[in-house]
Amino acid sequence: MRVVVLGSGVIGVASAWYLAQEGHEVVVVDRQPEPAMETSFANAGQISPGYSAPWAAPGVPLKAIKWMMQDLAPLRVKPSLDPVMLGWLARMLGNCTQKAYARNKARMLRIAEYSRDCLIELRQETGIEYDNRAKGLIQLFRSEKQLAASADDIRILESCGVRYESLNVDQILQHEPALQHVRDKLVGGLRLPGDETGDCFMFTQRLAERCRELGVEFRFNTHIHKLQVEQDKITGVETDAGLVRGDAYLVAMGSYSPELLSPLGIKAPIYPVKGFSLTIPITDASRAPESTVMDETYKVAVSRLGDRIRVGGTAELTGFDLSTPDSRRANVEFVVNDLFPGSGDPSSVELWTGLRPMTPDGTPILGRTSYQGLYLNTGHGTLGWTMSMGSARYISDIICGKTPAIDTEGLAISRYNR
Incomplete structure (x- = not known):
């Protein structure tokens, strides 16, 4: 399967890593000249x-x-x-409210604890260093x-x-x-x-190099304009360098995700x-x-x-x-x-x-959308570095048709439609 990942921050690169590990052809598209040049560049360094x-x-x-x-x-x-x-x-x-706080914190902890375990596993597997x-x-x-x-x-x-x-x-x-x-x-x-603690920029850059070794293609300096749709299926991504096609499309564009999704009628409250x-x-x-x-x-x-x-x-x-x-x-x-x-x-x-x-409830938006082939891994707030590896592995499993290792309750965008 050919998967197009939109965004090369830590969320997008980590997603590309797990998808490539599964044997998929992966293309990462970003307007920046290299990975982790926006929100992942100089965050607080906490993996918390x-x-x-x-x-x-x-x-x-x-x-x-x-x-x-x-x-x-x-x-x-x-x-x-x-x-x-x-x-x-x-x-x-x-x-x-106390009830909403307890529910949302439990959801966030579920992803974050899993993510820390995924990061430890990656570190043991690759020996990656990032201060x-x-x-x-x-x-x-x-x-x-x-x-x-x-x-x-x-x-x-x-x-x-x-x-x-x-x-x-x-x-x-x-x-x-x-x-x-x-x-x-x-x-x-x-x-x-x-x-x-760790340097998110250093980590993302070095993980991107390992992604390239697995065959991941990075298309930098490429501005994403819109998603091409036929009926209820995504058929391509229109960019200033032409149309990029795939079998699945993952939006990992952080704060800019709603702008891309809104024309499709997907209201992501980010x-x-x-x-x-x-x-x-x-x-x-x-x-x-x-x-x-x-x-x-x-x-x-x-x-x-x-x-x-x-x-x-x-x-x-x-x-x-x-x-x-x-x-x-x-x-x-x-x-x-x-x-x-x-x-x-x-x-x-x-x-x-x-x-x-x-997001207004603090939990990122992970999973399928109502459009065939369109997936989301976005909305992590201040915890993108903390939740990156777990979110990436989770969404890779969803795209691959596997059952994720953690409970899926309350993580998809559908929670806002209830």
Whole structure:
């Protein structure tokens, strides 16, 4: 079978890998000159199944209002009458109940835990290196209120069989000794020992090379215009380099997926949530993180990637605007300087911004569509790196007619039609 994969981020490349492993002829199409040049380029570096949770949660509407008043707010919403954004926000607010949160988090954990296992298997099989560390993630609490609120997440972790450790400050310092310089700012933490860190860009580039060895064809610098349809069947992809035909078509275009699907009447509720990251060369390793810490107050992650620190976080709802205002840089810069002062060279900071394809319930959209031959692997939000390998293996099984290793409940786009 000939499968056309649209998108060469980590999701698309990982999908191509599994499909090629099954013996299929695979063509990957992307407008960029090489893999992982957009959302996969400089994310926070977390492979964090244990931290997988929807943004739509009880109490978030009130928190969002408070964040609007803060200088270092985790979330900013640009006032707009954009009906797409307003519709997406309405759906997200509809998921801010305890019942919806528990359901959506369980779905996300199902994919993320499976994905981590797939990544470990791939690493053992190929020996691929990507500045990876398997030392867990620590969610840092600066207040007793945050510590108490973590009980709800712990109950869900327990119900899904996810390992965790509740830590006092001394125990946090055993895993992250550099935090001893700021121990008075912490009250406790939640450690997820199964979580990892790694450079998503490096991983995707190296996996793409292995895909080429299996015969995968990459067509870069190729703009995708539309899907060609005859009755209820996809018959090709129209690009600026001509028509690309296959037997099956996989959309893995992140935030740009809805634009391609909408003319077919497929309404994928994915909205671009802009995030920011800083990459800082380490100058004093004793003051740098050992793995990843997530500052629960500012929703910013600080990760160790080889001889660099990656700081990522914050969110803006501003459509497809890729500008990098100084106010958002200040947010992530503050956290790394507050928790790990003196760890890196501030004069050599690299700033990046990207669009995370977020669904209103947090769960990605995986599986078949109503059109014959058309499949989706998109909408992973902030967890594309975390869920990449599991999502790719899952969709490869679906395309190949196999029964996936995890439950399919609630993962397809059909969940929005109920």
